[in-house]
Amino acid sequence: MDFQSTNNNLYKQYDLTHSKHFKLYWSFISDVDITIKCARCSREREGLEVRCPSCSGPFRLTVEGEFSRELRRNFPYVTKWVSLGEWNTPLIFMDGYYMKLDFLNPTGSYKDRGSVTLISRLHQAGLTRISEDSSGNAGASIAAYGAQAGMRVSVFVPTSAKGQKIRQIEAYGAQVTRIEGSRNDVAKAAENSANYFASHVWQPEFRDGIRSLAYEIVRDLGWRKPDTVFLPTSAGTLLLGVYEGFKHLLSSGIIDAMPTLIAVQTEQVSPVHCTLKGIRYTPPEKVTSIADALVSTNPTLLDEMVTALKECGDSVTVSETEIIQAHNELEKKGLLVEYSSATALAAAKKYVKKGVTNVLVLTGNGLKTL
Numbered sequence: 001m002d003f004q005s006t007n008n009n010l011y012k013q014y015d016l017t018h019s020k021h022f023k024l025y026w027s028f029i030s031d032v033d034i035t036i037k038c039a040r041c042s043r044e045r046e047g048l049e050v051r052c053p054s055c056s057g058p059f060r061l062t063v064e065g066e067f068s069r070e071l072r073r074n075f076p077y078v079t080k081w082v083s084l085g086e087w088n089t090p091l092i093f094m095d096g097y098y099m100k101l102d103f104l105n106p107t108g109s110y111k112d113r114g115s116v117t118l119i120s121r122l123h124q125a126g127l128t129r130i131s132e133d134s135s136g137n138a139g140a141s142i143a144a145y146g147a148q149a150g151m152r153v154s155v156f157v158p159t160s161a162k163g164q165k166i167r168q169i170e171a172y173g174a175q176v177t178r179i180e181g182s183r184n185d186v187a188k189a190a191e192n193s194a195n196y197f198a199s200h201v202w203q204p205e206f207r208d209g210i211r212s213l214a215y216e217i218v219r220d221l222g223w224r225k226p227d228t229v230f231l232p233t234s235a236g237t238l239l240l241g242v243y244e245g246f247k248h249l250l251s252s253g254i255i256d257a258m259p260t261l262i263a264v265q266t267e268q269v270s271p272v273h274c275t276l277k278g279i280r281y282t283p284p285e286k287v288t289s290i291a292d293a294l295v296s297t298n299p300t301l302l303d304e305m306v307t308a309l310k311e312c313g314d315s316v317t318v319s320e321t322e323i324i325q326a327h328n329e330l331e332k333k334g335l336l337v338e339y340s341s342a343t344a345l346a347a348a349k350k351y352v353k354k355g356v357t358n359v360l361v362l363t364g365n366g367l368k369t370l
């Protein structure tokens with residue numbers, strides 16, 4: 001427990017989802033309930049604790065009860081949505097693959113699915129000042145939803161961060177603070193700031209919001225399950241969120257088996273792939289991959305990702321050349337996505353068995369990296 005957050009103690013009083021009145025209220029209008037426990041030691045979360053005070057582990061939100069085709073009802077802890085019009089992105093069929101165009105969300109990435117649930121929850125709890133550490137899509141998304149909620153958002157980034165994604169974060173009015181040191185030092189600074197740490201990695205309501213992606217894929221396939229889903233994988237929010245969504249559809253009898261979830265990583269940043277396959281992973285001194293959203297060489301949620309993949313998944317790595325080829329191919333079909341998103345197509349071309357329903361999640365908008 002090297003840096004226990006002051007956030008934990010500060011925000012214990014903000015308890016909404018577990019109050020008796022709240023549960024009673026929801027039992028009238030929704031059959032879905034949630035529990036939030038430490039993923040490592042199963043201790044129940046109190047209020048808005050950021051991480052488990054017993055073991056420093058991440059919290060995991062588990063959904064119980066019947067899936068509702070009215071999708072918002074599957075998120076019972078949100079009573080007032082801070083929305084920018086996210087969700088319901090197109091699922092198109094092209095060259096043998098279903099492509100989920102999730103880069104068409106309001107801030108240009110799938111992260112809006114996590115921001116809408118997390119920021120709505122924090123806004124309901126009365127929080128007005130939040131911090132986040134991300135120089136990329138998550139930072140922009142939290143900044144936009146925080147702005148919509150009228151919050152003061154502080155985003156911590158490494159001194160090396162530059163480019164359009166930083167400008168996007170600033171455009172939404174967030175305060176950007178540059179921190180000297182490692183990626184971990186940036187995270188510590190964000191967590192130990194005076195603001196509540198609205199981390200896209202640590203906050204269970206962020207990861208949980210990604211469930212909506214699994215629901216939409218199954219709905220748009222005519223309530224059928226896909227066989228294989230290709231997911232660019234870095235910190236684990238996409239993989240674990242989608243996993244929970246499919247689990248919920250399975251437990252509710254909407255689908256009869258889990259699809260195979262493929263974690264796609266670059267050759268440079270492949271800790272999940274290597275751990276799953278029992279290969280020793282040595283991160284590069286500096287990540288230089290063109291897939292600049294896939295940078296987690298030592299992800300906090302590694303154990304959780306590997307456990308999910310052992311149950312119903314697999315992994316594949318792609319080279320820089322393969323990423324560039326896939327990216328160019330998408331561009332020439334009219335789809336301008338980030339290089340990090342093109343990894344899904346690069347992986348599918350290497351992995352696919354014919355005649356199965358393959359879904360590629362295209363996560364980030366290419367306008368951000370032009």
Ligand SMILES: [Zn+2]
Pocket residue numbers: 038039040041042043052053054055056057
């Ligand atoms: Zn714990």
